[in-house]
Amino acid sequence: MVKITDVARHAGVSPSTVSYALSGKRPISDETRRRIEASIRELGYRPHAGARALASSRSNVLALVIPLRTGIHVPVVMQFAVSVVTTARRYDHDVLLLTQEEGEEGLHRVADTALVDALIVMDVQLHDPRLPLLRTLERPSVLIGFPAAAQGLTCVDLDFRAAGELCVERLAGLGHRVVALVGSPPEVYVRETAFAQRVVQGFTTAADRNGMASSVRPCPATPAAARRTAEQLLREQPALTGVVVHNEAVLEPLVDAFEQLGLRVPTDLSITAICPDELAASLRVPVTSVALPAAELGERAAELLMRRLDGDPDVPEATLLTPRLTERASTAPREAP
Amino acid sequence: MVKITDVARHAGVSPSTVSYALSGKRPISDETRRRIEASIRELGYRPHAGARALASSRSNVLALVIPLRTGIHVPVVMQFAVSVVTTARRYDHDVLLLTQEEGEEGLHRVADTALVDALIVMDVQLHDPRLPLLRTLERPSVLIGFPAAAQGLTCVDLDFRAAGELCVERLAGLGHRVVALVGSPPEVYVRETAFAQRVVQGFTTAADRNGMASSVRPCPATPAAARRTAEQLLREQPALTGVVVHNEAVLEPLVDAFEQLGLRVPTDLSITAICPDELAASLRVPVTSVALPAAELGERAAELLMRRLDGDPDVPEATLLTPRLTERASTAPREAP
DNA sequence: TGGGGACGTCGAAGCGCTTCGACGCAGGAC
DNA sequence: GTCCTGCGTCGAAGCGCTTCGACGTCCCCA
Structure with a gap:
């Protein structure tokens, strides 16, 4: 050597x-x-990386904690991870991959041994048990997602509340009066995943504001569940003409189910979704959607972390990306009744 | 501290x-x-990790190089990565995530700086440009996939050739005489991804051995392409009753397309696939499939690497996992004509 | 009864790098 | 001409750990 x-x-x-x-x-x-x-x-x-780390107390490595749980769309996680790695490399850093399974002990381990200089944590819950730890850790961290109490923590996310509203407003603008939200799988709400709940809030707020009849329905990530959900919705809201989908896995089967139940998209039923653009655009009926900007989120997170490592004193605590809606073939004005 | x-x-x-x-x-x-x-x-x-690495010349970190290219099923990559991380942790090691984009320079960087002790490389091509480098690197590596010349390299993979054969043999056993392989997207073959070609070999060999009429057709990863492929197959092989699918992205749309073209699965058409079990089992018509054991591959790879790091002199160079076929609802005996 | 291991512990060297203080030197200010 | 300043470089200390050789002690066997 x-x-x-x-x-x-x-x-x-x-x-x-x-x-x-x-x-x-x-x-x-x-x-x-x-x-x-x-x-x-x-x-x-x-x-020699080790010698350097020892002498400079900087390893030039970031930790990335990825979620393993069900109900989270894998390609989004992957996109995010790749984007973090790519951005980190621009700043001459590498990325250590941790699974959520390792829990707080894992965070302690990599932080306290100085294996990493900083951490990025995905899939943050509303009341995430890791928050106190992240606050006391001697190394900076960035969270993807907003916990209930975010003070003192750097957080990045899509503004899911606004995304929910945006989808509804679009439907309202097209004249729809009865709408439904097909949400993430039930377990996602049970564990209080922040972003899922925010979509519900935004959806409900905007529907109320527009005087729309609305309902919310979690949906397991299987085609069968999608079909069942579609049937139930039509039974309970026969006048339904607008649906917001926040569940990547069932978007396609759901559209299929509605069509098999005799509704044409978008003639009889308009659909908007919150999902990655690639998914929305690739379907048989391309779906009007609010993009889930995984790559941008990853980049932002890594950049914020680099700024904090550089000692930048005024790194913003909260970064909410503004949702953007892309019009595709799944939305149309409500037919005159 | x-x-x-x-x-x-x-x-x-x-x-x-x-x-x-x-x-x-x-x-x-x-x-x-x-x-x-x-x-x-x-x-x-x-x-302190750095001090430890410096004094012991062991960082206890493995590098994992993941592919970014199109035509590779993302969930499989993710499963694999998670499995590598989990296994590495069992041996008290961490995992550094690299993207293929970094190329040979990236391998050099992490290996030569002693950032990592060993490397796992995914998505190996038949004539992979990284092979000479991996051979000369002073750190052990394990490849996922078999290059054309694998001597001196530790490789792990599903026996894709046998998997292709197994699918055909199953169809042959059910009495089918005319079969087709719907393969990966064309670009996968163009860049000579080893596993895709091996499936073709296995498929062809077994079809010939059984005196079956057969054809092979790459298929882009879109529903539209799936539909087009289904139509072409039926036009060119009207007597077609058995299909092998080696392309996660189009498996579902392909089944739909065949049914829309008037063929019932499995009554008129039997389908077998090579894909992750979760995918095959989750479809509307659960598909008889050879599992893509991503998690097991990841575990094996990490374990082999640990053995090599331990100085074990007789680590096998080639590890080919035996394919296993799971019978599901998409296969049936050929109807009497 | 003496010698040879094995056991358990210590001290010191050194892994390869960064960083602090110091120093020589040139150039500008007066 | 003197003094100061800043530039460019050097030497040495030290980052926190592992590891090697050495040493004392105890026990067992001849």
């Missing part, structure tokens, strides 16, 4: 000079820098 | 004794060990 002393000798300087040339923390003459760079290239030098 | 010297003082022993108590590399009396453990607990000591 070639080390910094080898480079120093080869370039005719001291090890500290090589270190400063690499880090830029002290001025180095162009001439010297060039010699050092040449030596590094020639010898194929790579600084 | 509490360090090993603090623990040593608190327990009334020398730092080296604490270290040996922790690593078990030298015998320590029960009495002393207990005192040390108590001190560790009381002080909340966690060894």
Whole structure:
């Protein structure tokens, strides 16, 4: 293994000079820098990560905690993770993958051993047991999702409340008066996943504001459940003409189910969804949707973390991305009755 | 930060004794060990990862390189990753996430800086440009997938050739004489992804062996493409009664398409697939399938790597998992003509 | 009864890097 | 001409841990 002393000798300087040339923390003459760079290239030098971490108390590694639970759309998690990795690399950092299964002990482990400099935590619950820990940890963290009490924590998320409202407002603008929300699987609400509840709030608020008849229905992530949900909705709200779907897994089967029950989309029934754009656009009937910007969320999270690591004093605590609705083929004005 | 010297003082022993108590590399009396453990607990000591890595030349971190490309089923990648992380943790290791985008430079970086002790590389191509690098790297690696020339490399994969054969043999056993393979998207074959080609080989071999009429058709990962493929197949092979699907994304739309074209599954058309069990089992018509054992592959890969890190001299180079077929509702004996 | 292990512990060296203080030197201000 | 300042570089200390060799003690066997 070639080390910094080898480079120093080869370039005719001291090890500290090589270190400063690499880090830029002290001025180095162009001439010297060039010699050092040449030596590094020639010898194929790579600084030892452990030695660096020990001496500088910086590992240049971020921890990313991903959820494993059911009811969470896997491609979204993946997109997010990839985006975090890509962004971290732009700032010369790497990403350590943790599963939620490891729990608080896992967070402690990687933080207290200085394996990582900072953490990104996904799938935050309204009353997440990890919050106190994250607050006391000596390393900064960014949460994806907003817990009930977010003070002192850096949080990033899509504004799901506004997303719910946006979907309803769109339907209202098209003249629909009776709407329903097909939500995430029941277990997601049971464990008080923040974003799911916010969608419900936004949906309800906007429906009330517009004087619409509305109902909310969680839905397990299976085609059979989708079909059952569609049947129940039509039975209980025969005048239903607008549906908001916040459940990636059943979006397609749900559309199919409605059509098999005799409703044409969008002629008889308008559908809007909150889901990744790729999914909405790829369906047989492309669905008008509010995008779930997983990649942007990942990027933002990583960037906020880098700012905090840089000691930036005014990193915003709350970052809510504004939802954007893309019109596709699943929405139309309500037919005159 | 509490360090090993603090623990040593608190327990009334020398730092080296604490270290040996922790690593078990030298015998320590029960009495002393207990005192040390108590001190560790009381002080909340966690060894500094960087210092450890520097002194022991072991970071206890594995690199996992995941593919980003199109045509690869995301949930499978995720399952695999989670399984690697879980298994690595069993052996007290963590996992650093790299994207394929980083390429050979990324491999070099994490290996040469001693950030990681070993690497797991997914989505290996038949003639993967990373192979020479992996061979010369001073750290062990395990590949998921078999390149054309695998000597000197530790590889793990499902036996896709056998999986292809198994699907055909099942159809043959049910009396089917005309079969087709709906494969992965064309780009997967273009870049010579090993597993896709092996399925084709197995399929063709078994079909020939059984004197069946057969055809192979790559299929883009969209419902529209699935429908088009179904139509073309029926046009070109009107006597078709058996289909093997090796393409997660189109499995469901393909079944739908066949049914819409007037074929009942399994009465008129038997279908077998190579895909994750969850997917096959969750469809409206549960599909007879050969499981893609992502979790098991991940576990095997991590375990092989741990053995190599332990210096085990006879770690097998090739590990091919035997495919298992699960009978479901999509296959039936061929109707008497 | 003496010698040789095994056991349990310690001290010191060193892993490869960063960083702090110091120092020589050139240039500008007076 | 002197003094000060800032630039560019060096040497040494030290980050927190592991590991090697050494040493004392005890026990067992000849």
